[in-house]
Amino acid sequence: MTYEEFVTARLPGLLRFAVMLTGDRDSAADLVQDSMVKVQLSWRRINAVDQPDRYVRRLITNTYIDQRRLAWWKRVVLRAEPAEPTPVPDHAETTADRDLLWAVLATLPRQQRAALVLRYYEGLRDQEIADVMRCSVGTVRGYVSRALATLRLQLPDLLNEEACR
Amino acid sequence: MIEELMRETFARHEDLAPAPEPVRRRIDTVATKRRRLRRGAVGCTVVAVIALVAATFMRVDAVRTAPQLGASAVSTFAGKPMTILLVGTDRRPWDTNRSELLRSDSIMLAHLPADRSAPYVISLARDHFVPFQGRTDKLNGVFAIGGAAALRDAVQALTGVTVDGVVEVDFAGLIAVTDAVGGVDLCVEKRVVSRHTQRIFDPGCRRFSGDEAMDYLRQGHTTDSVRQQHGRAYVKALLARLTGADLSRFVRVLDAARQAIRVDLGPAGLAGVFAVVKDVKPDTLAGIAPPATPDGQLLPAAAELWTAVRDGTLPAWVAANPDRVDQR
Numbered sequence: 284m285t286y287e288e289f290v291t292a293r294l295p296g297l298l299r300f301a302v303m304l305t306g307d308r309d310s311a312a313d314l315v316q317d318s319m320v321k322v323q324l325s326w327r328r329i330n331a332v333d334q335p336d337r338y339v340r341r342l343i344t345n346t347y348i349d350q351r352r353l354a355w356w357k358r359v360v361l362r363a364e365p366a367e368p369t370p371v372p373d374h375a376e377t378t379a380d381r382d383l384l385w386a387v388l389a390t391l392p393r394q395q396r397a398a399l400v401l402r403y404y405e406g407l408r409d410q411e412i413a414d415v416m417r418c419s420v421g422t423v424r425g426y427v428s429r430a431l432a433t434l435r436l437q438l439p440d441l442l443n444e445e446a447c448r
Numbered sequence: 449m450i451e452e453l454m455r456e457t458f459a460r461h462e463d464l465a466p467a468p469e470p471v472r473r474r475i476d477t478v479a480t481k482r483r484r485l486r487r488g489a490v491g492c493t494v495v496a497v498i499a500l501v502a503a504t505f506m507r508v509d510a511v512r513t514a515p516q517l518g519a520s521a522v523s524t525f526a527g528k529p530m531t532i533l534l535v536g537t538d539r540r541p542w543d544t545n546r547s548e549l550l551r552s553d554s555i556m557l558a559h560l561p562a563d564r565s566a567p568y569v570i571s572l573a574r575d576h577f578v579p580f581q582g583r584t585d586k587l588n589g590v591f592a593i594g595g596a597a598a599l600r601d602a603v604q605a606l607t608g609v610t611v612d613g614v615v616e617v618d619f620a621g622l623i624a625v626t627d628a629v630g631g632v633d634l635c636v637e638k639r640v641v642s643r644h645t646q647r648i649f650d651p652g653c654r655r656f657s658g659d660e661a662m663d664y665l666r667q668g669h670t671t672d673s674v675r676q677q678h679g680r681a682y683v684k685a686l687l688a689r690l691t692g693a694d695l696s697r698f699v700r701v702l703d704a705a706r707q708a709i710r711v712d713l714g715p716a717g718l719a720g721v722f723a724v725v726k727d728v729k730p731d732t733l734a735g736i737a738p739p740a741t742p743d744g745q746l747l748p749a750a751a752e753l754w755t756a757v758r759d760g761t762l763p764a765w766v767a768a769n770p771d772r773v774d775q776r
Binding site: 324 | 468479
């Protein structure tokens with residue numbers, strides 16, 4: 284596969300993946316750009332890897348997680364504070380509740396959010412997630428369960444409502 | 449249930465993803481830039497290595513017979529004059545994205561006669577009009593449009609002197625080189641107040657840092673001739689700091705300079721030029737202002753100067769035109 288073919292086929296998917304991680308459009312574009320520049324510069328080596336796509340997703344994931352470790356002067360705020368839930372008209376309530384979930388996702392530590400995205404958006408198995416995040420399966424499960432616990436704590440109303448349906 | 453809710457939330461936010469095309473263009477732009485940067489870094493390394501080798505040989509030269517590289521380099525100019533075109537540009541280190549053309553603020557010929565009796569630095573008025581691309585343009589216009597190569601051709605046509613190489617230095621290069629040699633010693637004749645920084649240069653001799661030297665050299669006053677004279681004094685002062693320099697200092701200078709200095713020395717290369725320059729005595733350097741009108745047009749009398757350069761009779765010309773020569 285040439286680099287051009289790879290970009291044409293995969294870039295839209297990678298951008299969607301990135302936006303699930305970052306939660307906003309501009310940071311997602313930056314994240315993918317940074318990673319893809321690296322990919323383009325060493326495409327021959329990356330193409331030799333079995334699954335370039337998986338490799339790039341790992342690169343994006345770890346770049347996203349590592350951003351928090353950068354020095355303060357390099358740090359880019361990728362995650363907005365969760366927006367105050369604005370009062371909304373009744374008919375839009377369900378949507379607003381779900382956007383509340385999106386907002387609460389932004390408060391999670393990055394490893395936890397990455398684990399959620401890889402599991403529920405990318406549909407990867409825990410072993411595969413561990414491979415992408417370069418940690419053990421146990422750690423992945425820890426991230427997921429802690430993230431779910433936080434969400435349950437933050438969104439009791441939403442979940443109760445769901446349960447009552 | 450929360451899992452379902454999450455899948456749904458993710459799916460619903462897919463349209464938040466950025467459009468691929470602009471991102472793809474930016475990736476290509478950045479990758480191209482970075483590739484160029486890498487290549488540039490490699491180029492610089494080559495220059496630095498050549499310089500290191502040259503500098504080493506210069507030390508070894510003193511004790512041993514000239515080794516191969518030194519020998520071939522010396523032979524390029526052995527028994528011949530050497531002339532290097534020095535161009536100081538107004539590219540500012542703090543101003544990387546200027547759309548204006550790059551102007552050559554200072555144009556000089558550094559000349560070493562075949563007999564190596566003394567080095568000469570001859571200013572060329574940047575406002576002097578020369579034929580260029582079927583019309584006339586100022587020397588600095590030639591540089592702005594045609595670059596160093598066009599300027600070299602124009603200077604060769606103007607003077608009839610063969611130019612063996614071009615060294616182009618911007619403001620950042622000037623600062624870097626000056627600081628790398630630990631500052632230069634300049635003498636101020638008349639009090640100068642910087643138009644750019646309001647820095648005051650009082651009469652007297654002292655050591656200038658890179659920042660100060662750049663500030664001082666930028667000051668043009670009413671005519672360009674004062675600036676030209678400062679430029680010649682700077683070259684002399686720099687040379688004084690370079691001769692007798694040890695290996696490590698040479699390497700430091702080149703390292704400092706590599707980003708801001710463009711060197712095109714033809715087949716002789718840096719090694720050849722260093723091999724020649726090492727024997728130069730800065731005290732004997734003569735700065736020359738060619739006869740010109742106040743607005744920077746060379747007078748017909750300048751032809752005699754160029755003839756003297758070509759024929760190797762500069763000492764006689766200097767003796768006959770003391771008012772055109774800087775005080776030593």
